[in-house]
Amino acid sequence: MRILYHIPLSPFARKVRLVLSEKRLPFELKTEKVWERRSEFLEANPAGTVPMLVEENGLSIPDSGVICEYLEEAYPDTPLMGRTLAERVEVRRLVAWFDGKFNLEVTRNLYGEKFLKRLVGRGNPDAGALRAGYANIRYHLDYIGWLAETRKWLAGPNLSLADFAAASHLSTLDYIGDLDWTLSAATKDWYARMKSRPCFRSLLNDRIVGTEPPDHYSDLDF
Amino acid sequence: MRILYHIPLSPFARKVRLVLSEKRLPFELKTEKVWERRSEFLEANPAGTVPMLVEENGLSIPDSGVICEYLEEAYPDTPLMGRTLAERVEVRRLVAWFDGKFNLEVTRNLYGEKFLKRLVGRGNPDAGALRAGYANIRYHLDYIGWLAETRKWLAGPNLSLADFAAASHLSTLDYIGDLDWTLSAATKDWYARMKSRPCFRSLLNDRIVGTEPPDHYSDLDF
Structure with missing residues (x-):
């Protein structure tokens, strides 16, 4: 296996x-x-x-x-990276955005400080990092919302790795209770579509001992 | 253009x-x-x-x-990413190694502290970062040397993006005088091969006002 x-x-x-x-x-x-x-x-x-x-x-x-x-x-049967050169650039650009910039500015400051540090026994969250994370998430949610409003999926007309990269970071932050879904209605609508896909089920069923997610975490109608 | x-x-x-x-x-x-x-x-x-x-x-x-x-x-005519799936994994693994791990552990601590900080007016290098950079570069040069000794090029039998990624970081550090080529003879031999390629010429001709490279920087027989 x-x-x-x-x-x-x-x-x-x-x-x-x-x-x-x-x-x-x-x-x-x-x-x-x-x-x-x-x-x-x-x-x-x-x-x-x-x-x-x-x-x-x-x-x-x-x-x-x-x-x-x-x-x-x-396994090219379900293509997730776009077809034309320009589409593929846009998918990879956004994946680099979420796994690079978003991770550095948001995920590392929140999930990294609140969850990972404790997991590896490295002490308490840094208050400055948390502040930066909560400030940065706002403009990132705006950007995701803007993409979701102007396109069918984040990188264009087709579901792509860009959607999965973004949804992965958001799902991690949602689990630890750090996502305020009232900040961007368009982001919430797009995430609701992602959440209802069969591939998302296993993530929504994750439970970590000692860290319970908020009630809405696995609710498809949140 | x-x-x-x-x-x-x-x-x-x-x-x-x-x-x-x-x-x-x-x-x-x-x-x-x-x-x-x-x-x-x-x-x-x-x-x-x-x-x-x-x-x-x-x-x-x-x-x-x-x-x-x-x-x-x-532009697939000069392929630089390997042919088989396994070759392509190895090329990309090493590119991620150099642009991720090497950059974080070495380049950022040396080029970032000594050159970039001054460039953007953010003050003096942090002594701890410099110490970490000089300590980390040793095991990284060993790793590059080990790859160069056991393979024709870093990722296998063919020149690839992995060689260019590694050579780029080393050339930057070499310019600012932070590479001790006596640390790894195998790394030096491989870098000499890279340096003598026509594509490398423009890098060797780079000169930044106020930051002169050491004499050996552009010497093919260093």
């Missing part, structure tokens, strides 16, 4: 889970405590990061960006 | 310059003072980052990762 190594609530692993499910590729999810630096894991992925995908033929694929490019090439 | 926006010594822009030259795609290099947040530039690239490539047909492509994927698809 195909294995996806992850840590709880990792938005990068969530993006890969969504893509695997959307492409109907079965997989088993395994938690890897990357901070323990297990030697067998480091051999397959010297960077020691999750997500890492291991295919049934033994091929190890680290890094969510590398995994998603691989899945698109290996 | 195709335009590549960059800032001096940016390893990410250098990677794109190498790829464009290796694929024999002419381009004009323009410096973009990203910290001035020019509105016309932000319109084409809301993230406000360099490198950004603008094609003759007007297509704007931000982010060095997105640019390199685009160039591979648009």
Whole structure:
């Protein structure tokens, strides 16, 4: 069986889970405590990061960006990266936006400070980081809302990896109660469409011991 | 004419310059003072980052990762990403290694602290960051040396984007005098091969006012 190594609530692993499910590729999810630096894991992925995908033929694929490019090439039946060169640029631009800029300005400051720090025993959240995260999320939600209002899906007329990247970060923040859905109606409408897709079910069923999500987290009609 | 926006010594822009030259795609290099947040530039690239490539047909492509994927698809004649799925995973894994891990652990701590901070007027280098950078570079040079000794090129039998990504970071650090080539003979041998390629010439001719490179920087027999 195909294995996806992850840590709880990792938005990068969530993006890969969504893509695997959307492409109907079965997989088993395994938690890897990357901070323990297990030697067998480091051999397959010297960077020691999750997500890492291991295919049934033994091929190890680290890094969510590398995994998603691989899945698109290996299983092209459900294309998620656009067709024309310009479409593909736009999909990848937005994936870089969410996994780079959004992650740095929002996810790391909220999920990183409130959840990851505790997970690896690195103390309390930094107040300045939290403030920055809550300030930055506002203009990011506006940007997602603007994309959702002017296009059918975030990168254009078709559902793409850009939608999965954005939805993964938002779902992680939603789980820890850091998303105020009243901030952007257009973002909420788009996210409701994402949430109701079959591929999203497994994310909505996630429960982490000691960290309960808010009631609306798994509610399709939130 | 195709335009590549960059800032001096940016390893990410250098990677794109190498790829464009290796694929024999002419381009004009323009410096973009990203910290001035020019509105016309932000319109084409809301993230406000360099490198950004603008094609003759007007297509704007931000982010060095997105640019390199685009160039591979648009101009496949000189393939730089591997052929089989496994080769392509290995090329992209190493690109993520150099542009992610190496950048974070080495480039940002040295080029970022010593050059970029001054460029944007953000004060003096942080001593702790410099110490971390000099400590980290040792094991990274070992890793590059190990790859170069066990393979013809860093990702396998063929020259690839992985070589260009690694060489870009090293060339930036070499320019600011932060590379001790006695640390890894295998890395030095591989870099000498990279340096002597025609595509490398323009990088070796770079000169930044007020920051002279060491004598060996442009010497092919260093």
